[in-house]
Amino acid sequence: MVFKVGGDIDAYCTKCRLDTIHVVVALKPGNEGPKRVECKSCGGQHMYHAPKLPSRTEAPSQPAVVNRSAAARNPPPPKPPKAAKPAAAKAAALSAPAGAGAREWLRRMEDLAHQGGTPIRPYSMRETFAAGDPVSHPKFGKGVVLEVIEAKKCAILFEEGRKVLAMGGA
Numbered sequence: 001m002v003f004k005v006g007g008d009i010d011a012y013c014t015k016c017r018l019d020t021i022h023v024v025v026a027l028k029p030g031n032e033g034p035k036r037v038e039c040k041s042c043g044g045q046h047m048y049h050a051p052k053l054p055s056r057t058e059a060p061s062q063p064a065v066v067n068r069s070a071a072a073r074n075p076p077p078p079k080p081p082k083a084a085k086p087a088a089a090k091a092a093a094l095s096a097p098a099g100a101g102a103r104e105w106l107r108r109m110e111d112l113a114h115q116g117g118t119p120i121r122p123y124s125m126r127e128t129f130a131a132g133d134p135v136s137h138p139k140f141g142k143g144v145v146l147e148v149i150e151a152k153k154c155a156i157l158f159e160e161g162r163k164v165l166a167m168g169g170a
Ligand SMILES: [Zn+2]
Pocket: 013, 014, 015, 016, 017, 020, 039, 040, 041, 042, 043, 044
């Protein structure tokens, strides 16, 4: 790679504490690489530091969601003896007798998955939620807000059932 003064380069900015685009200000002798760079983000000049993360130009980034769903569609080859087990176990779980709450929970989770893009917010009693909001709870896992009972109370459906939790508190 040939570097030139005035050219753009990805570098680690010591002020932004991030990889940002920099302009090369000075080169090392013999064009060995950039010596001094200016951050396009904060305008600060500093010694060149290699980016902490792989260069954006080398690895065209795909949205993480796409990567995840691609991975889900093409799981790594399962170990031979247990090849059919995971799917069978899942099917059994789906058809197993479950409480109405669990079935409803599953349906709501599928609905949310189909809607896509609705961010799941971590449950906190300091947050305020609205009916239909997907939440994740450290103990109960993923759930969806069924209704707001009163200003500081909401009912959330988790896999193990409906829970009334505080919200909007101090
Ligand atoms: Zn900077």
